[in-house]
Amino acid sequence: MTWPACGAEAPAEGHAEGHASAAQAGSTATSDAVALAPGDLEIRHGGDGSFSLWSTSFGEGFHSGRGALREAQETFVQPSQLERFCQGQRLKVVEVCVGTGTNLAALLEASAAAGLELEWWGLELDPAPLQLALAKPEFRSQWQPQTLNTLESLSERGCWQQGCWQQGAGSGRMLWGDARQMLPHLLEQRRGQVDLIWDDAFSPQRCPQLWTVEFLGSLAELLADGGRWISYCSAAAVREGLRLANLNVVALATADGARLGKPDSALAAEAEGVEGAEEGMERAEDCLKPDQSANQRRAWSGGTLASRAALEPSTVWRQLTAMEFEHLASSAGEPYRDPSRIADAAAIRADRREAQAASLARGERTSSSAWRKRWGMETRRMK
Template structure:
C-alpha cells in the first residue's frame, strides 16, 4: 500500500458550537450530542454491551474515527459492565485525524474526560500506519489507521462482530459509503456480525444488502426518524478465510515456544496479551544468552525515498516499539529512549533530506533532518555530516528486554531452561517437542519456533533463503574513547557511555561461522568509529574485548513470521500469493530478525500472536504477506510462471 502524507483535520466551531469540518462542510455529530448518538445508534444498535457479556474477546470496526467519541463511549460502556468481555479490540480509520492538541481541546462529558485524556496522551504520530493504543492494562486495544478508508479496510485482517458505519453524510463524503467498501466490510464480518449507521439513505441500505447483510430500519435519535441496522448472513457457499490467514480463535489456548531469545520471549509476552499460556523452552539457563546476548543494542526507524515494503515494515515496527521501550526502561531495563542520530554522508544537502520527509509526510515526532552543526549539538561531538534524528530511537539491553518480556507475560508463561529440543512432530491435535532420546518434553495445540537458525533444522531444512551473518562488537574501557551523548549510527554504530564501557561495532560477515573474537574485526570497528565520531583512531585493537554473535537474516532482509506452509496440501487459489498457500495447523515461526531484532521484537511478536490466536493483525495485509514464511514459495511461483510444488522442503518430518 503506497504511503500518502497524512493531512491533519481542520476543525472549527459551527454556529451552534459543534465541531465542524470545512473540508466536508459537515458537523462531526448532531445537535443531540455525540455521546447520545454513540450510545443509541452504535452501541444499542449493535446489541451492546449485551453481546460481549462473558466473552473472552470482542472485535468492533468503525469507518470514521473523527474525534473518537464512539470509541470513548464504547470504552466507557465496557468499563461499566461487570459482564464485559476479557479483551476488546476496536479498529478504526481516519483520513484526516486531529492533532493531539485538537483532540484534547474539544469538550467531553465529565465522566469521559479521564478516558479522553488517556486517549490524547497516547495519540500517535500522524503517519500512514496502523497504530495500536492499549488501555486498561492492555484489555482494550484501539487499532487506529490513518489514511483513506477505501484503502485501509481491505487491508485489515480481523474477524469483526460489530461495525460502526460512521462518517460525514453520503452526499458530502461518498467514498465512505461506496459498495466496494461494503464488500470489504463483509470480508471482515464473522457470520452473525451486525452493522449500524445513523444514515437511512437508500444507497446505504442497498449497498449493505448487496454485500450480504440483511437490512432493516430502527427508530432514530436526535430528530432522525430512522437509523439503519444490519446483520451479516452470508450465503452457505461463502468461503472462509484463506489458509494463509489467522482463523477462528482457539478454545485451547496453550502454546509451546522453542527459543528463549528476544523473539521467543516477546512471543510469550504477546501471546499472554491474548490470554494464551506458554512454555518457553531453551537450551541455556537464562533468556537471551545467544544471538540476543549483546550488552546493548540500538533501535530506530528508517527513511527511504521510495518507501517500499522494507521501509514500511521498519517504520511500523519502530512506532510499535517506542512505547514498549519507554515502559521497559521506566521499569528498570537498562536503556534510554532519548533519540538516535543516523549520519547521512551521501546526502546532497539537508534540504534534500527534508524534501524526502515532506514527500512521505513524516512528522517531526518520528524523524527530523539535521545539519551537521545541529547533529553535533545533540551528539556532543564535532560531526561533519548531516543526520537523521529519530526522537523515538535509543538503546536498550536485549538481555534485560527479553527478561522483561517474560516478566510481563506473568503467570501465563513458564520458563524451561537447559532443555534441548531435537525434533518436533504433530500427534492428533497437538504438537510434541522431543529430546535427543525421542522422549516427549511437552505438547500443546500450538507450537512457535523462535530459535533462529535452529528453527530451520526443526522444520527439516526448508528451502528458505535464511542465512547466518556473523557480527562482532568491540568494547573499550571507559575513558579511552570520546563518546556521543546519544546513540550514533551510520556505517557502524557507537553507544553512549554505559556500564563503565564503550561499545561500538559491528561487523557483518554472511556465512562466517568463526566464533573467535578477531583482531582484524576490532580494527575494522575502530576505523568505522573514527569515521562516525570524527575522533582519531588512537586505540590499539589488542586493548579491546568483544563479543561474537550471529544474526539470522532472510535474503529480502525482512523477518519470517507466521504459519508454516504444508507441503502435502495444494494451494487454495493462486499459489503466487502467500495467503492462498496451505498451512500446517498449529505450527508457527518467528525468526530471521536480522540486525533489527530489538526494534522489530514487539510488532513481530504481536503479529505472531495474531496468527496463533486469531486476534486482529497489528499490520496491514500487504505487510503480513511480506513477512509470511510462504512468501518464498509464492515468489518462486511468480518467477517460474508455471505450476510447481510451492511448498517443497517445508514439511516437518514425522
C-alpha cells in the same frame, strides 16, 4: 501486512507508522481524500451540550444535532447490545471515521462496564479532530481519566494496549489514511472476524467514497456471522449497497435531532437536479422532531443496522417497511460505485446520476418523485 505490538517499548514505531500513512494518503494524486486543512474545523455543541466539530471543507457536522454523546449512545452503543457478549470475552470492533474519538470513548467506557476486552481498529484520514478534541477541556471533562489516556495514546502513538488487570482492557490501532486504501490491510488480518463495525463517515452526498458498493462490500467481508454493521445513515443507496453485499438490513429506531447545522441536503440535491433527491431528505428527516405530525412519515428511521444473520424485530430496530422497500427500488436506491477505489466524490456522484438515468430509461427503477407522491411527500423546489 502485520502490525507491531503496541507495547511501551514501541511508541516511536506506532507513531511513525500512523502519521506516515496519513501523509501518504493525503498526497495520493488520484484521490481527493485529503486531510482536513488547519482552520477547517470549528467547534460546535449539540443539543445535549456535548463537544462536536463542524468541517467547513465537507460542509457538514461531525455529529447529530441531538449531540455527540447522545448519538454515540443511541445510534452506536445501544444497537450494539454489548450485553450479548460474556464477561471477559474479546470484542472485535472496527470504527469507520474516528474523528474526535467520541464514539470510541463511549465504546471504551461501555465495554469496560460490560467487562469486555476490546480489540479495536480505527479508519481515519486526519489526526486533527482527535488532537483538537483532546486539547479542549469541554471534551476532556466528558470522559474518565483512563479513557482519555487511551485516546491520547492513539493520538500520539497510533495505538493503545492495556493488560487484562486494567480497566478498559484490550488493544487498538489507528489505520491512518484514506479508509479505502487501509481497509484491504484489515481484511488480510480479520476477514470474517469482526463483531461490530461502526460507520460514521460524512453523509453519502458529501463523502460518497465511503458509501460505495465496493467499500461496503469489503466492510461486509470483515463481519463475523453474528457481526453488525451500524450507522446513522438511512439513505436508500446505502441500504441497497448493503443488500448487494448480502447483508440483512433493518432500520434503527428513530431519534430526533439533525447533524449540527447540517444544511437541508434534499433542497441542495433538488437544486442540482439530482434524481433521487429524497436520499438527502433522509438526512433532513433527522431535522424533524418525531411529534411533528405533518412530517411524521418522513421521520422513518434513525439509521441502519446490517448483518449476515437474520435480524428479528427488537426494541432498537425494526424490519424495513413497504415504503422503505419501494424507496430502495426507486432511483434513490441506485447505489454509489467506485470500482477503482480512488475516484473522487464528484466522479462518483456523476457516475451515479448516469446510472440513475439509464435505469429509469430501461424501466428498472421507478422515479423518486413518483415514490414521494405515492407516499404523500410533497416535492420541494429551490427558487
